[in-house]
Amino acid sequence: MRKYMLLCMAGTMLSFTGFSQQVSKEGTNEISKKANKGYLYEPTINEAANQMNLTYVTKASGKTAKFETYKFDLDFNFKGMDESEQPLEKLKGYRADKGEEWEMNAVSVEKNLMGTLVLRRKLIKKKWNWFWGGYDIKVENKEKLKPKSEDGNKFFYLSHAEQNESGSVIIVAGEKGDSKDPLRQYKKIHVLRYDADLNQLADKVIEFTYPQMIAAINTDDADEDAEVDEDVAILFAPMGGKGMSKTADPNAGNYTYVRVSPAAEVKQRVAVSSNHGIFDGSFVSMGDAMLIYGPANDNKTDYLNEKQADDQFKAKNFQMVRIENGNVAFVTSTPIAEFEKKAQNPPSQKKSPDYRGRKFRVSQVIQTSNGDMLIAGQNYETGGGIMANRSAGTEYTDIIMLHFDNKGNLKGQYGVRREENDKDAKMAPNMQMLEESKDGKGLYWVIMEMKGLKAEKELGDSKYKFLLYPNVAKVNLGTATIGDFVQLGQGKSDYYVNNKYPLLPIGKGQIVFLGENKSGKTLWFAKMPLD
Template sequence: MKPMNFLLLLLMGSSLATQAQKLSKEGTHEISKKANKGYLYEPTVDEAKNEVTMTYVTKASGRKAKFEIYKFDLEFNFKGMEESEQPLEKLKGYRADKGDEWEMPAVSVEKNFMGTLMLRRKIIKKKWNWFWGGYDIKIEQKEKLKPKSEDGNKFFYLSHAEQNESGSVIIIAGEKGDRSDPMRQYKRIHILRYDAELNQLADKVLEFQYPQLIAAVNTDDADEDAELDEDITILFAPMGGKGMNKVADPNGGNYSYVRIASSAEIKERVSISSNHGIFDGSFVKVGNAMMIYGPANDNKTDYLNEKPADDQFKAKNFQIVKIENGQVAYVTSTPISEFEKKAQNPPSQKKSPDYKGRKFRVADIRQTMNGDLLITGQNYSTPSGLRRSSGTTDYTDIIMIHFDSKGNLKAQYGVRREENDKEAKMAPNSQILVESTDGSSLYWVILEMEGVKTEKELGDSKYKFLVYPNVTKINLATANIGEFTQFGQGKTDYYVNNKYPFLPIGKGQVVFLGETKSGKTLWFAKMPLE
């Protein structure tokens, strides 16, 4: 090696070392044999009291539970342990107004082999389970109903969303056609709402000139905003292709975005003009905007109903649509060839696994202070042939796509996982994206699975995944990725808690919560977001 090149490598290594993410504080503490044989009920943080509380359930019987409560300050110094016994009614998730066992009426949504919508009244029976701290659910099916339109036409099922608190349901269904209009079920779409006793509460109609199908639908109500939780978003796409030339929209890229309230009222209906007839889109809410993103084909003369199966569809583009304030903010399309040109990988990694245009499992999406959009996920392969019946899916390389505030590609980051054995491939890696305090960088945390351990909690066997954090830092302005650093791995290996891998302690840092393989020793670790 030439002296100049050797010196350059030393300087590069020194530069990388100074930029590497690091832990500012670690702490450990042994718990009792009783706590280890029980389970961590809930960690809590009280910054005003400078206190972290770790509560373990050590015994559960009858209507009471015994606890061991470990207390630490925010620097992980041990403050003491106390034991307590509490009645069931005071536990998180327990409905004191309902008791150990209770039931509620609701609606099941079904379809027959012809796709005809059918509703069935059901009773949801709930019984408290001590082992996992929640209610076990059993469903008892009751009588059926086949809804009809005002004109006496049956409905063709498309999608639905259950409203768990009220037991009501919202259904998206097409009004079935006849000889005079055989495509009616794809043009006259009803937004129906029924209560738990099968009484119709609403029937709103979406009329389309050309036949449509649902390209994407989001019925998830897991957001923090209660009003938006219950909204349903739908992306409609034109149907076309062989045998439909006379009735199809001549432009396969004429999409429609619809947002529906929990009352079944239509809040928004927005037309989207795309250059891609095949767009395998997914929804994500970012701030006050709705983003629709995913792989797309190379023209608007093809139609979504002509799309091959996911394991055969290889897109030529990646499209992003931003809907904000009831209108299209932008539509961008990036050729897949651009991803390879802007591909990056950690400096010590020889080759980057590129995004090839197939759908991937999304793990996290983040919009940064400067408006950049980052989508991180994981490639996977689905079973084929005889393996398909086994349901086995292999999760492989991890990728992240980095767009600017206008939806233009800045970089693609590809990562070869540290753990790639059979056990690691059977489940997707959990990932989180956390921005630095000044907004200049993004920390990318990948939880690597080293193995699986069987253990007992309150006498019941369960799997414990041996997972440790692997972290890198990305410069958002230059779109450069640094080296990964593993935390918890060393002379004594620590693995993050499967249920509570992080503690919410203050801003400007990530706090990992872990334990040894045996579970006897707790591990706390602060990583500053510099």
């Protein structure tokens, strides 16, 4: 998903602190009661033919589905509506080769009370669900397997990555120690790969002189729609502290980056020298490069296993590591006090929420054409603090964005107080989207504000619709300053973006929003040029 929406009269220019935003074109159109009670199945764009189709599922029964397709040109002029009926195998996401219900084998990864690696074959059952247009999944666990090394040693589970496309799994595990070498499970690390029938496909060994733990691992587990299995990135940190003075790496900041292919081949192993023993790193891929970023402590004598970073960890620094072409391109460390000095907020906002060293939920990380790197995210509270007297688990609060140059040096930070801040808005993180301006000098920052929830039915099934509207600001990349936010969709009819398709991929150098009024009867379109 990409970005925002502005609602103002077409052609009206809004100017703030030297920046400008405008909606160059907008349009509305009514849909039928049947389409409103169904759901938007798929928007399709044909720029060469100047055509846009919005197809709604209006009824589903047996082996067919009924559709209404609304046709527009790319200036949102209505060109007609067609009704049709199609077999299930024509539907996006529907596996014609499998049918409405089908099964597949896969492998799950577990550990017992002693930390021993246990594999289990599982049967995944899938059944098509018209409510959301995809397959519901049920899992049945089958027989177990406890893998062993060539020397007959069991494995100590560390982490794993499921490969959704192939049904295989990559496992990171230590070879269990014994009386001769009790720390072997932290020094002799295996990268294993098993298929869905529990056949071993690979076993690659990564050996360390000193005991290690996994500080961070990046997998594509969350992307169930991934068309290919992706590389796995791992950051190892030395273990040390009480009882390990003779066996630990004397420098807690001697990290190791490892990149593993989908076939479990070790593609890269890179030593990373950090001034921080505790580094709560996260990965983001930037083309062939990998960026590791996150809060860090103030020394390289404390070991990560002694003071494990968690949601309550309050750092003294923020570290950036870039791995490129198999080497460390840079390692930078910014004291938290520096963020306050370089804090910027929208001109009409009196005070800026600062980044104070806590872990925050990251929404998007991008690198712009001038090499700047920006991390947009949101603070949250769990358990204590503002959550002490609440029953909810997590509460999302202020929104922040960190701005670094191409060498990882801090240029600025931006803090935003949300427009909507009631209990509904706090229960879920705000969707955020970043898009560079056409001249490369600015960045549009879109924050989707939630004005509430609306219960509705799609094909007879009840669901909730989030009433989301965009707040849009522009950041000057050169001066590291930000303009005021402009609320969009808050006109007379209160338009909100479509939850599944908030924007449409029409052309470059602009954002095209797809919305609807609260009842869902009136469609709303708007183009915002990225000037």
